Amino acid sequence: MRIEDKLYLIGYNIDEESHLGVSDPNECKRCQGRPCTYICPAGVYSYDDEEDKLSINYDACVECGTCRIVCSYITWRYPRGGFGVQYKFG
Amino acid sequence: MRKNDFDVIIVGAGPAGLAAGYVLAKEGINVAIIERGIFPGSKNVMGGIFYRSSLDDLIPDFYKEAPLERHIVEQKIWLLSDDSMFSVGLKSEKYNAEPYNCFSVFRAKFDKWFAKKVLDASAMIINETVVKELILDKEKVVGVRTDRPNGDLYSDVVISAEGVNSFLPKYLGLRREINTNNVALGVKEVIELPDKVINDRFGVSNSSEGVAIEITGPYFKEMRAMGFVYTNRNSLSIGIGAVIEDLVRLKINPNDLLETLKGHPAIKPLISGSETKEYMAHMIPEGGYYSMPKLYYDGFMVVGDAAMLVNSIHREGANLAIESGKFAAKTYIEARKIGDFSQRTLSAYQKKLEESFVLKDLKTYRNLPKLLEEKKYLISKYPKFLIDAMYEIYNVDRVSKSDKIKLILNKAKKEIGYFNIIKDIFSVWRNFK
Secondary structure (H helix, E strand, C coil): CCHHHHHCCCEEECCCCCCEEECCHHHHHHCCCCCHHHHCCCCCEEEECCCCEEEECHHHCCCCCHHHHHCCCEEECCCCCCCEEECCCC | CCCCCCCEEEECCCHHHHHHHHHHHHCCCCEEEECCCCCCCCCCCCCCEEECHHHHCCCCCHHHCCCCCCEEEEEEEEEECCCCEEEEEEECHHHHCCCCCEEECCHHHHHHHHHHHHHHCCCEEECCCCEEEEEEECCEEEEEEECCCCCEEECCEEEECCCCCCCHHHHCCCCCCCCCCCEEEEEEEEEECCHHHHHHHHCCCCCCEEEEEEEECHHHCCCCEEEEEEECCCEEEEEEEEEHHHHHHCCCCHHHHHHHHHCCCCCHHHHCCCEEEEEEEEEEECCCHHHCCCCEECCEEECHHHHCCCECCCCECHHHHHHHHHHHHHHHHHHHHHCCCCHHHHHHHHHHHHHCHHHHHHHHCCCHHHHHHHCHHHHCHHHHHHHHHHHHHHCCCCCCHHHHHHHHHHHHHHHCCHHHHHHHHHHHHHHCC
16 A cells, blocks of 8 residues: 555644744755655655755654654654644554 | 642653653642643554553553453564564463453553543643743743743643653753664554454454564564564554664665565465554654663653653563653652752652663663664574574475484574674673673
8 A cells, every 4th residue: 555545544633834844955955865755654755856845745744753863954843732643543 | 939830740641641640640739731632642653562560550450441452362473584484472371361461452542541540530631732842940940831822831840751752851951862773663554354354363262362463584684673463353453663774774665664564475364355444653762771861850850752761672662651650750749748859859760760670671671772783684694594494394305304404504504604603692692691
């Protein structure tokens, strides 16, 4: 099963503001390998080659925090209270 | 003078925070637990095996009323190679007798139930609220700043039970940023199957008996990774946890890893015909004893995953969290008697943990994360050798048994080397001294 199909199974209360970002987008241009684009279990990060910038699909985030461990330029914070992922089983 | 809103504020309503809150509320202490989800458990994930004893000590016979899936009667370890599976384990009728050793659980349901018990003990739980930072008076923690309007709350002591993504201990300089070798990423699926099918496939006689399988071996190459399959009542939990450094080094997406595991010839028939109901991910602090932050500060203590209290070898975490929550609460109660919440008094919390199985166990395995970081081949080479040797022993091909033994020993010599085997045994032995 692809990540995209699995994400449909997760409940979210999506905020209109993103809790994820990049502190210096120029670092993404220089970054070798871009681990955020393959390590995220929810496929939040992808690199847009045309626009030459990181694209962040924050509403799929499952708040594991892995991206902030692999990259110090990712600004990660908790979604606002009550927003974000809501597991049925967990 | 500023008045306290609460005696104690706990950040995070997982097992650690709830256990601390329960002990405090039972003593009539005015305690608030701040939870960022819409209810406790809504953001919580674990593999799914919960050990009874630590919570039973707090809420006797809790298992008779808590929402649990199955009690575990059989625990297995599977070593996988690409085409084979070597299994060891124990099934015991002793595990089939009350009060049971451990259970499969769903944290979204279990934590919600635990929180209700804590509410009934008259603690306050404030949901849908994020703690942004600590409020300090000179050097002492005196409260928290939340994301609510006018959301400052004051207390004698703040307990950080924020889980693996904890920010407050770092804010006080109690630890550095977590590194990719100290933490694993776990992904899991809950897949639905009729209970009768599960009973048949896992060889149990009814829908309350469960099986837990841990998976490692050369199938995971030289990754520090563990897979698992646990039986729930009408579903299975299947997942994999891998040290983040290894995922980055090999450029692997954790979902791809899980998908390959689901396709292994030993796993596929177990899950055949099932439907995935939920997918989830969570980090697991696996760095052990040396990765722990300092656990106390003036007016502040750290418990559970935020304190890196996980025994990854025995997949114990929630029970250690509960144990640490209890100790932090008891330390507060003692400190309150003398009216001193400085780190000198709160250091008794660390002492309690050191004297308990929690830090005794983490100390036993203190060198293991480093050993496996340096000698990743230990988790692939030796299980591979064992699988190959077992294959030779069972495979009847008109070669004599004594020739087979020679073949196996030659393989050991060629693939690992006798000298290396002795060196590895020595280094493992030395690390457990």
